[in-house]
Structures are given as C-alpha cells and as structure tokens.
Amino acid sequence: MRSYTKSELAEMAGVSARTFTRWLSQHKLQLQQLGISPNAKIIPPVGVKYICDKYGISFD
Numbered sequence: 001m002r003s004y005t006k007s008e009l010a011e012m013a014g015v016s017a018r019t020f021t022r023w024l025s026q027h028k029l030q031l032q033q034l035g036i037s038p039n040a041k042i043i044p045p046v047g048v049k050y051i052c053d054k055y056g057i058s059f060d
Contacts, residue, residue, distance in 0.1 A: 001045040001048055001049055002045060002048075003042050003043060003044050003045060003048065004042070004043055004048050005041055005042050005043070006020055006021065006024070006040075006041060006042075006043065009043060009048065009051060009052075009057065012057050012058075012059070013055060013057045023055065024038075024051070025038070027050075027051075027054065030050065031047060031050070034046050034047050034050060
C-alpha cells in the first residue's frame with residue numbers, strides 16, 4: 001500500500017473531494033492518533049488502510 005492524496009481516495013470512493021473531507025472529519029481523532037493532520041493533503045499508508053477499511057474502498 002502507498003500514500004494517496006485525498007482527491008485520489010475520493011475518486012476511488014466515487015464521491016466528491018468535499019464529501020470525502022466530510023467523511024474524514026467524522027474520524028478526526030482516530031486519524032490524529034495515526035499521526036495524520038486534519039489539513040493533510042496526502043494520506044500515508046497507515047491512514048489509507050484505516051480509511052479504506054472503514055468505508056469499503058477497494059483498489060480494483
């Protein structure tokens with residue numbers, strides 16, 4: 001797994017970047033515990049795994 005931008009993850013999820021940002025805001029504490037800033041543009045692999053598991057995003 002690699003780092004992805006929020007825009008890339010939003011596209012994989014089939015939602016707008018704005019909607020994706022709203023989704024992430026619901027997990028602000030968990031993401032901060034993973035070392036991910038709320039303003040981060042690039043999500044590191046540990047955050048990508050968490051987000052993909054939480055929202056069922058696949059890499060197909």
